[in-house]
Amino acid sequence: MASVAIRVEGDLRVTLPGPLRLDCGVVLEGVEIAYTALGTLNAARDNAVLVCHALTGDQHVASPHPLTGKPGWWTRMVGAGKPIDPARHFVICANILGGCMGTTGPSSLNPATGRVWGLEFPVITIADMVRTQAALLDVLGIEVLRAVVGGSMGGMQALVWATAHPKRVRSAVVIASAARHSAQNIAFHEVGRQAIMADPRWRGGRYAEAGVTPAAGLAVARMAAHITYLSEPGLQAKFGRRLQAREAVSFGFDADFQVESYLRHQGMSFVERFDANSYLYITRAMDYFDLGMPLADAFRGVATRFCVVSFDSDWLYPTSESRRIAQALVAAGCHASFVELSSPFGHDAFLLEAPELNRVVDGFLRAGEC
């Protein structure tokens, strides 16, 4: 393995050389991983920062999305002069196992049958996503991560990285996340899955062969989920009861209110970039996520430095869940910083302009780089 700095930027793809054994017992062969890299891996190979994406995110953390043309989903956190800076970090972000942006998932071909996996794809876990990322790092010759950083489901991956591979992670940043998926969150996910599976075009998951997509069901799933990403005061401030380009209500079922029109748009634009079966698998992985009780046991002996961040208006992953993580970390003797930030934007806050979040992540990462 070369001990000089290497620079491999752009949209990349590897096929894992070995098998991947999943929590469910299934062994996947020839797993493909689509990822992006930014910056330069230094000669010591110790400046890699892995960014883990959330449910509907992907590897395009700071580069335009190839389908929508929109900027990367975390350009506020990753880029020149940002807390995660390609000038000093080798930034890696990989599409998760089960995803639909190039990494093996239910829309990939099953090598054993030659047809699309569909619901024959094994049910995966957050730990399986992390295993896949660890195998990618093995391929890249990266033994230690300077940091693993993620919000929401990305935070779950950061927690699993630190607990399953404690020697490989110096620092973990866990934003707007939880150490287990709550009953309410399982319930919202179940609504989304039922909406997809109720769509006749879903066809038991075999829509790809039929050349159709369960767009209506997936849009409803997204609409329901999207409400949970916002906050009631945020919605009230952004939309209130304002009408959609009308003087008065229409006494009909068109989108009278701006919030209806906004939600419909969220649903419709989502189906253009996301796969319904991936939505089923990834929500399931989140539902299954639970680091166990007492939580401190999961962290015992872990030398990773942790930074746990919550937002006060986030009711999907409320501060109480982050506090629970922080308490368990301290109880386990870990290095743990816990910050609750104020924001009107609910769970979405971690993706939006949040100068305080940037200052916290920047300070935490730099302190670990001394």
Place this chain on the structure above:
Amino acid sequence: MASVAIRVEGDLRVTLPGPLRLDCGVVLEGVEIAYTALGTLNAARDNAVLVCHALTGDQHVASPHPLTGKPGWWTRMVGAGKPIDPARHFVICANILGGCMGTTGPSSLNPATGRVWGLEFPVITIADMVRTQAALLDVLGIEVLRAVVGGSMGGMQALVWATAHPKRVRSAVVIASAARHSAQNIAFHEVGRQAIMADPRWRGGRYAEAGVTPAAGLAVARMAAHITYLSEPGLQAKFGRRLQAREAVSFGFDADFQVESYLRHQGMSFVERFDANSYLYITRAMDYFDLGMPLADAFRGVATRFCVVSFDSDWLYPTSESRRIAQALVAAGCHASFVELSSPFGHDAFLLEAPELNRVVDGFLRAGEC
């Protein structure tokens, strides 16, 4: 009109003798109202209590539901020895306009065409529901109500009763409700409507003629709504992450968690008793509901006594909305009592065993009967 006490108990039905002019401008002829009555209307005709039902409620407030056989939806509040007691009150509960339990609604026949209304039924408002109830009282020869009592959408009706017909309402009890539907609540309703309309069996609202029902879409709508009726701590206490009759997760998409199984049951049992188009119309009426700003203007000159009750774990109609009503009432010089009760059960609390709620309603009603 007889000035002696009358007793007309049971499941009853009237056809309005005159036309009903709606907010949208449409005039409905021959509106039928299905209602139940309990107790005896006294000779002074001043002991009538109108109970207004919520979105998916009906006239069977204290009698078994004819389709499900379950007890009335508010037997904890209405009955012998309860705050609303047929021994001293003449209790009336009518299925709302737009409903599906006997009162004219989108599943009724349109007299002009002879076929089911479907989406040709006019879009209605909470005020239209109240107009229909007022017309029923006219038929029954009841000029003044001792009280109008309702939770959730029933509370909206109580507010409209007191503001639109202030001379006819002595007391109003508004429980777990609001003076306007919030952006978040409109958003959740829109998800439910989109789920119904995305179901191909909905057929543009003309499923009745085709002999089908959009059960899958309606079930998804109910599942999403049902989450909003509960509270996160309540769900956590009731279900947590407990598995459904299994030792471990199934690594599949069956209901692994009890909360999933519970939600699916809620969805499936709902479609047996409720009409999809009624769901569209009633949610729309709630979305349209707004007593305006400044809210105090709506209450000025109203002599009705008000009792406003909220539950601390209700995030669908949070205490802040009830507080807003109470403040406006006081600002308008009205008689207003406001109570926030503690309960782990979220919005559903008003339908469940809540001794404090009973004590509050009982005391408030009795004070008005002195």
